Amino acid sequence: MVSQVTCLADGLEFGHKLQANSVCPLHSSSKEEGALHATTFLVNNRVRAGSNSTKSQKPFFQTLKSLTRSGKLEEAVQLIESLPPNLRNTETYSIVLHACISHKSLEHGRRLYLELLAKDQHSQRLLKEATLKSKLITLFSVCGYLEEARSIFENTFNSETVHESVWVAMAIAYSRNGCLKEALLLYTDMLWHHVKPGNFAFSLALKACADLNEIDIGRGVHAQVIKSYEEPDQVVNNALLALYAECGCFNEVLQLFGKLPKRNVVSWNSLIASLIKQNQVFEALNLFRRMQREKMGFSWVTLTSILAVCARLTALHFGKEIHAQIVKSCIRADILLLNSLMDMYVKCGVVDCGRMLFNRMRNKDLTTWNTMLTGYAINGCMDEAMGLFNEMVSSGTRPDDVTFVALLSGCSHGGLTETGQAYFRKMEMDFGISPTLEHYACLVDILGRAGKLEEALEVVRNMPMKPGGSIWGSLLNSCRLHGEVSLGEVIAKRLFEIEPNNAGNYVILSNIYAKAGMWDSVNMVREMMQRRGIKKEVGCSWVKVKNKVETFVAGGGTEFRKSVQYKKMWFELAEAMETHGYVPDTSVVLHDIDEAMKSIWVCGHSERLATMYALINSGAGMPIRIAKNLRVCADCHSWIKVVSQVTGRTVVLRDTTRFHHFKDGECSCKDYW
DNA sequence: ATAGGGATAT
Numbered sequence: 001m002v003s004q005v006t007c008l009a010d011g012l013e014f015g016h017k018l019q020a021n022s023v024c025p026l027h028s029s030s031k032e033e034g035a036l037h038a039t040t041f042l043v044n045n046r047v048r049a050g051s052n053s054t055k056s057q058k059p060f061f062q063t064l065k066s067l068t069r070s071g072k073l074e075e076a077v078q079l080i081e082s083l084p085p086n087l088r089n090t091e092t093y094s095i096v097l098h099a100c101i102s103h104k105s106l107e108h109g110r111r112l113y114l115e116l117l118a119k120d121q122h123s124q125r126l127l128k129e130a131t132l133k134s135k136l137i138t139l140f141s142v143c144g145y146l147e148e149a150r151s152i153f154e155n156t157f158n159s160e161t162v163h164e165s166v167w168v169a170m171a172i173a174y175s176r177n178g179c180l181k182e183a184l185l186l187y188t189d190m191l192w193h194h195v196k197p198g199n200f201a202f203s204l205a206l207k208a209c210a211d212l213n214e215i216d217i218g219r220g221v222h223a224q225v226i227k228s229y230e231e232p233d234q235v236v237n238n239a240l241l242a243l244y245a246e247c248g249c250f251n252e253v254l255q256l257f258g259k260l261p262k263r264n265v266v267s268w269n270s271l272i273a274s275l276i277k278q279n280q281v282f283e284a285l286n287l288f289r290r291m292q293r294e295k296m297g298f299s300w301v302t303l304t305s306i307l308a309v310c311a312r313l314t315a316l317h318f319g320k321e322i323h324a325q326i327v328k329s330c331i332r333a334d335i336l337l338l339n340s341l342m343d344m345y346v347k348c349g350v351v352d353c354g355r356m357l358f359n360r361m362r363n364k365d366l367t368t369w370n371t372m373l374t375g376y377a378i379n380g381c382m383d384e385a386m387g388l389f390n391e392m393v394s395s396g397t398r399p400d401d402v403t404f405v406a407l408l409s410g411c412s413h414g415g416l417t418e419t420g421q422a423y424f425r426k427m428e429m430d431f432g433i434s435p436t437l438e439h440y441a442c443l444v445d446i447l448g449r450a451g452k453l454e455e456a457l458e459v460v461r462n463m464p465m466k467p468g469g470s471i472w473g474s475l476l477n478s479c480r481l482h483g484e485v486s487l488g489e490v491i492a493k494r495l496f497e498i499e500p501n502n503a504g505n506y507v508i509l510s511n512i513y514a515k516a517g518m519w520d521s522v523n524m525v526r527e528m529m530q531r532r533g534i535k536k537e538v539g540c541s542w543v544k545v546k547n548k549v550e551t552f553v554a555g556g557g558t559e560f561r562k563s564v565q566y567k568k569m570w571f572e573l574a575e576a577m578e579t580h581g582y583v584p585d586t587s588v589v590l591h592d593i594d595e596a597m598k599s600i601w602v603c604g605h606s607e608r609l610a611t612m613y614a615l616i617n618s619g620a621g622m623p624i625r626i627a628k629n630l631r632v633c634a635d636c637h638s639w640i641k642v643v644s645q646v647t648g649r650t651v652v653l654r655d656t657t658r659f660h661h662f663k664d665g666e667c668s669c670k671d672y673w
Numbered sequence: 674a675t676a677g678g679g680a681t682a683t
Binding site: 134138165168169171172175199200201202203204206207210232234235236237238239240241242246264265266267268269270272273299300301302303304305307308334335336338339340341345354365366367368369370371372373374376401402403404405406408409435436437438439440441442444445469470471472473474475476477504528656657 | 674675676677678679680681682683
């Protein structure tokens with residue numbers, strides 16, 4: 001919860017100061033004076049050496065605590081090293097090890113460890129203790145030294161009993177370093193050693209199952225949770241939710257969520273993430289509203305998920321509300337959230353806002369750069385994208401494979417054939433990134449769209465991996481663009497074997513036939529689809545006018561088209577359009593009907609209906625934002641171009657993969673898509 | 674000590 005986070009953060013800081021002041025009331029306890037404390041103590045200690053009273057331990061602990069708190073690890077370690085054996089105990093070492101863990105100081109931690117190993121029997125005994133062992137395991141694992149962590153853990157087996165906490169520390173060590181299989185194996189190992197798992201162990205095992213997508217093992221752990229002597233706590237219950245969510249068991253998620261005795265923000269977030277995974281984005285939004293109604297509040301994580309929904313729905317208005325929530329909360333948003341916010345803006349076609357956020361972000365990570373680059377690429381701003389890429393490189397951020405997917409896809413959308421090929425070479429030669437299937441798909445698309453189908457096929461033949469549906473699909477589309485009937489037939493045949501249920505492939509093939517006037521073949525494809533029970537996805541566009549989202553389906557909107565306003569607007573437009581030389585391109589209609597019928601048919605396309613609706617129902621200067629579930633129809637594209645010229649409106653249209661910004665009779669895609 | 678979130682081709 002955002003408001004609680006603020007309080008918590010304030011409280012922490014405040015509490016910290018209080019404690020620091022109470023440590024050594026005689027001296028002011030500023031960090032700079034830590035050294036003074038150490039020296040004072042050393043002097044005192046030498047004088048008092050040999051005396052064994054517990055009284056003398058107290059100031060020593062305080063000094064040690066104040067040293068570690070102010071990050072003076074070197075002096076803290078020196079202090080321990082100078083101590084007589086009787087003053088070294090679990091607590092002493094714990095304090096300093098804890099500080100080493102939070103500062104990730106392998107150097108000091110290892111010194112303590114080696115010291116313990118080398119010293120007398122007393123310290124050997126200390127090493128066997130669960131607390132110290134766990135701390136040492138944690139220390140080495142946060143510094144990335146898993147093997148050393150494991151060796152400390154293994155020494156455990158020589159002693160008689162192993163406390164659960166040591167197992168847990170080792171499991172966390174694996175989990176932290178992404179070794180999920182090892183974490184899960186450790187859990188089973190633990191069971192073999194007759195150590196009863198508690199809630200900590202459960203949550204770790206469940207997390208490992210979730211990340212490995214091991215739903216069956218996960219169910220087994222769930223059974224153990226139920227049988228356990230300990231009641232599952234919130235963390236275990238949330239880990240169970242996350243497990244079922246991650247493995248796509250949506251019913252279990254709902255059931256479990258309903259039965260939980262208590263839910264916190266994390267539980268709700270998991271449910272939201274699960275809904276998004278199920279593509280139930282509107283339900284996710286409703287759930288977010290319900291969270292607020294039930295005074296659950298939200299966290300940065302919630303907002304990140306919701307922003308992703310806004311980006312997907314081009315729900316700019318709602319996304320802006322989330323932005324306002326972030327500003328209102330008064331705490332600096334974390335980098336993940338800001339990246340999502342930026343992503344929302346660029347995915348809603350508002351590149352400038354995205355760039356403003358980008359400029360104002362103090363810490364940028366790789367995703368920040370990649371998100372902005374993707375934003376430019378899908379909005380057809382390739383000059384800006386290339387400029388940003390240069391900035392990225394000179395700022396010292398190493399581009400990765402995602403960076404190049406963004407650049408290459410941008411080049412393919414923008415028809416920048418040579419530039420795209422150059423980036424493809426550059427990627428491997430200058431940056432040592434070997435191309436993945438996605439990169440090859442982009443390259444094939446770049447070449448195919450430019451009409452270089454032979455070269456594209458050559459790439460497919462020579463690439464090291466097996467081409468999938470995406471690559472053949474892109475080639476098929478290139479055949480459509482360049483009227484390659486026979487090659488298209490060969491590719492389509494292969495595609496029907498790989499993905500027999502993808503309606504898009506059948507549609508493109510019939511497009512190819514229709515363009516060539518081969519109506520028999522068009523009918524043949526249609527019959528094939530009917531025989532196989534494949535339904536073409538219905539074209540659907542949505543547009544927001546006056547805070548309400550209006551949806552249009554191709555061929556629908558009959559009432560709207562009968563209305564007086566529609567007819568009036570249509571009449572006004574038609575005249576102006578004709579003077580601007582708009583002629584309907586009817587080749588996009590896949591039915592063998594006469595020209596007059598075809599031009600009526602294209603008027604029923606969903607993007608056209610949405611544009612008409614917005615023209616009628618929104619203020620004259622307002623930009624029109626439309627989203628569509630399929631690729632824009634070629635005729636609608638040229639129609640909207642002229643509309644933007646005639647009416648002086650900006651139309652921003654997002655189709656499946658990218659944006660078209662129509663302004664003054666031109667489109668940002670330069671008619672290349 | 675343990676649970677939830679962001680960028681990717683057609």
